[in-house]
Amino acid sequence: MARAVTTRRKTINTVAAWAIGLLIFFPILWTILTSFKTEAQAINDPPLFLFFDWTLENYAVVQERSDYMRFLWNSVIIAGGSTVLGLIVAVPAAWSMAFVPSKRTKDILMWMLSTKMLPAVGVLYPIYLLFIEMGLLDTRIGLTIVLMLINLPIIVWMLYTYFKEIPGEILEAARMDGATLKEEILYILTPMAIPGIASTLLLNVILAWNEAFWTLNLTAAKAAPLTAFIASYSSPEGLFYAKLSAASTMAIAPILILGWFSQKQLVRGLTFGAVK
Amino acid sequence: MATQHSRSAARIMMAPAVILLLGWMLIPLTMTLVFSFKRYLPLRGGDLGWVGFENYVRFVSSSAFWPSVQTTLIIVGGVLVITIIFGILLSILLDQPMWGQGVVRILVIAPFFVMPTVSALVWKNMFMDPVNGLFAHLWKAFGAQPIEWLSDASLFSIILIVSWQWLPFATLILLTAIQSLDSEQLEAAEMDGAPPLSRFAYITLPHLSRAITIVLLIQTIFLLAIFAEIFVTTSGAFGTRTLTYLIYQRVLESQNVGLGSAGGVYAIILANIVAIFLMRIVGKNLDT
16 A cells, blocks of 8 residues: 655655755756857856856868768767677577576576676777787777677676566467477567567666777767767867867767667666666 | 578678677787887987886886876765766756656756766856956855866866766666566655655665666776867866876877876776776666
8 A cells, every 4th residue: 555645745855855866867968058159148147047148060061071970980880880799699698598408508697797797998908909900990890890709798698588578378378389499589489579579678878878998998079979979079179168069969969869768777787787 | 500601791790890809809909019028219319229117116116107097086086976976866857747848858967968078168268257257256146256167176076077068878777677666656656655866776776776887887987088078178187187198298298108108008907997897787778
């Protein structure tokens, strides 16, 4: 039985939670607001909140001066490509571990997790060297492969926890009814697995989009995604707040929206199924 | 019952993932280990031969080492304390009945989706800039002298930025755990006259202990490796050079690969110590 809650208590909760929520969200809100100001308004003292002349000029200037679309495209290719590649490798692996478990399945899963714990800086130079040798430095394909590899353990784990939840009895029933392995996969497992695969895809795109160690260290002008593009705003351009804000807003907007859809998956994915 | 046939099929299905990860782990790791025993300066003569444990000794005895360990501990510790304490409070608040719960949840979680370079730059320039930053305006409004955040309070500033990024993660996981708490237990305790504080200490907190441990371990692994936040804000100046950043500087900035690799091996060992504890917890969960 749910407890009856007094309106007064509910009001206090609401006010407190909204105040804290807005405080935490404020830096993002402020960035979005500033992106619509002129540079003079952006550094106005006292700061202007809503009553200024809204303008889209900064967005046009950012695109024109720094070719924003190219970096966006790099981000899309690298985040999307690494996710798709990762899924292609991980789906069969997670599938077989969930449905044909052996004595070693648990060890393999734990070992995969341990590769995720390897600090990137510890292998920075070897990867850098291999990239130079293979001509992969500052290429989208190189970065796609690296991001696929660093996120592969999370993809396998997430898929594994989802596949584990598919009841084995259904498969047995299908087999009894004479379904072949192909039919079993196509008509029974796939429809049940698609939500889990979609969630994994979503979370992985977010992680790859925001990755900021390899993307900063393995790219220069050509293959730089948005993380590196924003880092180049450090100075002196960073002191043009309105343009910095416009560039930032464009860089985070797509992922902010995707992120809101993936709150639940985030917990499962980042705790390796330990909290669901 | 799995047949022999399906077992070998399973092995083939697993092979690509296992081989890729094995290569990704072994090849660079072996190279780092080999480099760490060499005098290796790519820009000044290249591979100058084996030197035994010299790099390991030099890395630890350099004047930058202990300060970097201290900085790492302060940043990781500071962020952990802030995110876990506020995460617990916030998740309890968000679990209460209120209007617009879904929207508040979204507001609180949002910072986690902001890419590290954006959050570092926005905080650095738009909030912490001593002339035009929002904090400077605020300080001036109260007649105080604006603070040079990133040089005079550099560690605090970095901790603030990183905590802002990770508080949503802690909150979200703790909230998920709280929601699985049986509310009847709390109600029964309330009827028996237990005050809110002891209800929290004896029921909520023990229930959360596992989730707190997981947050602690996962965040530690990620926090030991923070890079972009320091790269963009101070580039390691003003006492913000962490162990990760020191290794990065040795390897890529001063191109002393042998020395940097020895540092890398230390970092790997450190991360593994934390990882062992995390894996135990995750592993236990696999059995159920």
